[in-house]
Amino acid sequence: MGTIELLAQDVVNQIAAGEVVERPASVVKELIENAVDAGATQITIKIKEAGLKEINVIDNGVGMTTQDAEMAIARYATSKIRQTDDLNQVATLGFRGEALAAISAVSRFTLLTKTPDAVAGTRVVVEGGDIKEVTPVGCPRGTQILVEDLFFNSQPRRKFLKSPRSETGAIADVVTRFALGYPGIAFRYYSGKRLNLSTPGQDDIMEIASILYGKESRGRFLPISHSEEGIHIHGLISDPGFTRASRYYQSFFVNKRLIRNYLLSRTLENAYQGLVTSGHYPCAVIFIKIDPKSIDVNVHPTKSDIRFSDPQLVARALYHGIRNPLAEYLQQHRMPDFFLSTQEQVSHQKKHPQIQERTLPFQTPQPPIKVNEQPLSKRREIPGDILHLLTDKQPFFQKMRLLGQVQGTYIIAEYGEAVYIIDQHAAHERIRYEEIIENIKQKGSFSQKICPEIIQLTPEEDTLYHENSVLFKKMGYILKKQGNNRYLLISVPWGQHTNPEYVFKELIDLVRQAMTEAKPLHIDEQAAVMLACKSSIKAGDSLTGEEMNRLLVQLDATDHPDRCPHGRPTYIKLTGKDLARWFHR
Incomplete structure (x- = not known):
């Protein structure tokens, strides 16, 4: 083991930068926070090549004097705090005096700044932590920071960055x-x-939310305002019918600080318990104002999380702040049965079982696509009771004698000495999935034109779509650019009849999740699973006898009729022996 020595200053700076500057998005966050603290009313952010080539942040805040501009580059130099006790009442976003020093240590860094009453501004040039130039310059009031060649002197850091589209999406x-x-x-x-x-x-x-979340969000957000035991909560929450497939659309601000906190996210979802379907999450922009002495903002290097001195008090106040307006909304808008809790649904179904045939207001899709005779996957085995039938390509499901439908969800049929209970959604999912996969393989036309709809994307959604446009086109989506993150949705996947914008954004959510996976994800297959689910007959859809028979015929044509794409069984078989045993015969 070598002798212990003090690290050189450039090594110290690199280590410190590693804690604060994880990726280009970290730089953007720190610079925006500085602009906010400076009282800016206008902030412009420009990036090139996912922020690695250039990040340029311009604000119209109060600016800095020459002396402050030089000091701002030094580590632990700040105007926000003076002593230890100040950490207990931090009211600004920045306070450590680390950000600019860390950023300038791993980039070619230029700072232009001017105070309102100064005749000239100041230009500071830093390269890899070394100040190269401090000169007067003509510039408008405020501050402009140009970060070029990020991590130029730290190639190992670049190696651990994600793809350019992931980094752009994070920004x-x-x-x-x-x-x-x-x-x-x-x-x-x-x-x-x-x-x-x-x-x-x-x-x-409300206007910002509609700009970012699109026209479908208009009228779907509920304002909240609540005070409890010194905690003040306000913001927007979505109504129970407006949800997303991920938590991405939830933002929390504590004393105006953007944070990610499990307690807050979990409390939000608890408030919606029984009101949203499984796997979907409410949208929210929530602001919490609390005594600074009740939180610790110094628990994370990037200040992305905080610690509450009394987390249960905060959770209780937040729960009431969300649940009360939700209760008022539910009183004004009676929710349909599918928003009942699972326990209530099961109880209701036990009391009122039904076997019936009803007219369905739509026809089951019959696409002009032949299903591939070869298996799509060898991951699952076909049950032995139907293996010989499918191997010889003999009809099985279509030979069943249809008995009816129960609870608008299950098809009851008889074949031989057995009774079959078929999950109509799972069965149709399998049919749709194989149609979509076959189309992807054949690269055929899978789009259907719709009455064009304008959709609004967030900047991050726009980046995801732009970088994955080939996938979206492959899935059947055709869009025409209309303006700033606005598109005209012209075509959707064949068989997709409802909520085209919602399903499109669900696919964006899927792409986002795929890009954060540690292991490679077969995104084509995952997208096919999602689209199959969204375009399939749902539980609760009453079917006519003709529609049920057609579903069974189509299920016969699939390669893996026993399972839906998620792995759930499409049917349950009850033999005569099973029935006799249950009745103690």
């Missing part, structure tokens, strides 16, 4: 959340030459 996510958190600030965000986001800065959170 767009940061900007979007700050735009939501600070509706009184006008944000403009450019990726390359493309303007991805522009907000008016009129302090209207």
Whole structure:
């Protein structure tokens, strides 16, 4: 073992930068926070090549004097705190005096700044932590920080970055959340030459939400305002019918600080318990104002999380702040049966079982696509009781004698000495999935034209779509650019009849999740599973006898009729022996 020595200053700076500057999005976050603390009402963010080539943040805040500009580059130099006790009442976003020192240590860094009453501004140039130049310069009031060649002197850091589209998406996510958190600030965000986001800065959170979440969100957010034991909560929550397939659309601000906190996210979802379907999450922009002495903002290097001195008190206040307006909404809008809790649904179904045939207001799709005779996957085995039938390509399900439908969900049929209970949604999912997969293999036309709809994407969603446009086209989506993150949705996957914008954004959610997976994900297959689910007959859809028979014929044509794409069984078999045993015969 070598002798213990003090590290060289450049090594110390690199280590410190590693804690604060994880990726380009970290730089954008720190620079926006500085602009907010400076009282800016306009903030412009420009990036090139996922922020690695260039990040340029411009604000109209109070600016800095020459002396402050030089000091700002030094580690632990800050105007926010002076002594230990100040850490207990931090009211600004930045306070450690680390950000600019860390950023300039791993980049080619240029700072332009000017105070309102100064004749000239100041230009500071830093390269890899070394100050190269401090000169007077003509510039407008405020501060402009240009970060070029990020991690140019730390190649191992570059190696651990994600793909350019992932890094660009992370930057767009940061900007979007700050735009939501600070509706009184006008944000403009450019990726390359493309303007991805522009907000008016009129302090209207509802308007910002509609800009970012699109026209489908208009009228779907409920304002909340609640005070309890010194904790003040306000913001927006979505109504129970407006949900997403991930938690991405949830933003929390504590004392105006953007954070990610499990307690807050879990409390939000608890407040919606029994109101949203499994696997879906409410959208929310929630602001919590609390005594700074009741939180610790110094628990994470990037200040992305905080610690509450009394977490249960905060959770209780947040729960009441959300649940009360939800209760009022539910009183004004009687929720349909599918929003009952699972226990209530089961209880209701036990009391009122039904076997019936009803007219369905739509026809089951019959696409002009032949199903591949070869198995799509060898991951699952076909049950022995139907293996010989499918091997010889003999009809099985279509030979069943149809008995009816129960609870609008299960098809009851008889074949030989057995009774079969078929899950209509799972069966149709299998049919749709194999149609979609076959189309992907054949690269055929899988789109159907619809009455064009305008859809609005967030900057991060726009980046995900732009970078994965081949996948979306393959799945059947055809869009035409209309303007700033706005598109005209012209065609959707064949058989997709309802909520085209919602399903499109579900696919964006899937792409986002795939890009964060540690292991490679077969995104084509996962997208096919999702689209099959969204375009299939649902539980609760009453079917006519003709529609049920057609479903059985189509199920016979699939390669793996025993399981839906998620792995759930499509049917249950009850033999005569099973029935006799149950009745103690």
